[in-house]
Amino acid sequence: MSLGVVVLAAGLSSRMGRCKALLPWRNGTILDAVLAAFTDLPMQSERILVVGRDRATMEPIATRHGFCTVKNPCPEDGQASSLRQGVAALGDVDGILCAVADQPLLEARYIRRMVDVFGKHGGNRQRIVCPQYGDTRGGNPVIFGASWREDLMKVTGDVGGRAIVRGKGKAYVSHCPLPAEVGCDLDTPEEYAKMYRLWGKL
Known part of the structure; x- marks a missing residue:
């Protein structure tokens, strides 16, 4: 079974005021923390980072993490x-x-849990695996079976694959329980300051 990983890091970070993926986090950046979660997958994988205006800065980080x-x-x-x-x-x-590239509390063990749920369905090409953060279902990351590829290529706007998960793919969704804090993402300076104070320091 093979898996393609697509991490989105081309956003404009308009509410943050600067590129949030490149903000300091522990001994690197938020982007380092996110990409590190996908470097030890229990299956063959392709890994793609989608970048925008900050490509020159992000590319060495991407290369470092494969x-x-x-x-x-x-x-x-x-x-x-x-x-x-x-x-x-x-x-x-x-x-x-x-x-997405703004969830620095993601770790390899949580990604492996999601991959295990997908694998239990035999890599069913219609299966969709979503996280359940505490009592909240939904959010990122999401694993889509390969039969959804054409639908993913047709998504529009700023909602990503959410329309599939809540629409025609709803009957094929399985949820993977994860700690509530892992689902935290960063959009504003205040959110970053709070998360950095709690988890971002070495």
């Missing part, structure tokens, strides 16, 4: 435009794991 970069020339078109670019860059895989 990712190839793909540039989204129009990141202002929303998250879906990056998702399409990333999925298009993948070869023939059994599943597509879609993630």
